[in-house]
Amino acid sequence: MIATARAVAWRNLHNFFSNLALVLPAVIFPLFFFTAFAGGLSRISSVPGFDFPPGYTAFQFVFVLCQSAAFGGIFTGFSVARDFESGFARRLFLAAPRREAIVLGYVLAALVRAMFTIGLITVVALVVGMQVDGSAIDIFGLYGLALLLNVAAILFAAGVAMRLRTMQAGPAMQMPVFLTLFLAPVYVPLDLLSGWIEAVASVNPATALLEAGRSLISGRPEHVALAFAVGFGLIALFTVWAQRSLRSAERAGA
């Protein structure tokens, strides 16, 4: 099982890192969001009631970190869809003794891709002077949350890809994740939101991850256990989803 997963992951990572058309969007988009949000909206920190001592750059860094982790999973989901569309997945299904290992391989690839992007964003954020008040353990927790989100996202996207088995499934993978992330407290903390968006953000699982991540980078951890529970819960949910989708692909003969 491990050998199969490793082979699938290696192939995916080789394809990713040897193709600039795949690497550049994965890197440029998060940097671009970081620049636009942290640079263009920094005045938001002067809104009455906005209290985040490390500053607006760190506040937005956590969102961009979670976003790039989630989209690292989604972009890997595109690779799964491409493998099905091109017929490569059919050959993989024939060759793999345990087909769950194929999904595990994609998850490993998504994790490496996310770590690459997250590392780059962190370097850029530190270069532009982001203030980090949290301890090493806090920051470790923050990256842990981001990687949990990455695994949940690839399991969701792989599930969609294995059910629809076409690149046309791209929007069905992207849109729910995009909406979930942007319906969380992106620009200001939850208590500064009002109206319908506050109601939606209050029940949005991404809110728990974002708020806990921000508390970790500011060195004042809050609701971290809840965030990890949400992260593991999403992974459990989407593992079942991915497994059922795998069976669906098997029944369809990939």
Next chain:
Amino acid sequence: MSGAARIQVAAVARRSIVRTMRQPAMIIPAVFFPLLLLAVNAGGLDSATKIPGFPSGSYLTFALAIPFMQGALFAAMSTGTNVANDIETGFLSRLSLTPLRRTWLLVGQLSGVLVLGVVQAITFLAVGLVAGADLEAGAAGALVILALSLLISLGFGSLGAAMALRTGSGEAVQGLFPLLFVTLFLSSMALPRNLIETDWFRVVATWNPVSYLLEGVRSLLIEGWDLHALLAGFGCAAAIAALALAAAASALRTRMART
């Protein structure tokens, strides 16, 4: 325009309009996504109105200008993809065998994007007003917004056509989409320029013509009739349209010569 020219433009324009309107995959994202982002941003950034000096008490009103720009970016992709498709399928090569003049071909090809621009502008304005946005300039202001929006769509549509004619590939046109989006994000999209705190960002936003397009639409919504903002908005839109049309015409000349 001579009778023959009218017939040529009408034939290409009709095809362009019908083709655009028959593709829900082109219309729905171009109308739906900007409205979705408007809803999310208007909710999420409402507290920005508490920043001293913010020009409006409603972030929805402030943000209503953004869908017009996003719609124009989608229009650029729509035109670019259609033109690239004509090149890839050999339709443009077949057209080059007919007496159709290049200028009329370009005008006709842009008709689809102009119709899409009208649909977008009316929808964005109607949804915005129903949701509670203000329109200080009144009904006449709505007509001016429609005119500015059409000029913006023409400019970005021509840019999409120029890209397609230069590259000849729909995939290449799609790949250029993020570059266009960057110009929107590095503008006064989310906050007025005088409230942008980061110096380099404010400088980029000040040099970015997209800021003036947004501020032109925004002035009619928030302030009423601000001649300076309107002149800057229409001036930038006209300049973009003229440059993009010239680029598209030049690329078409090269493309037709090749075929």
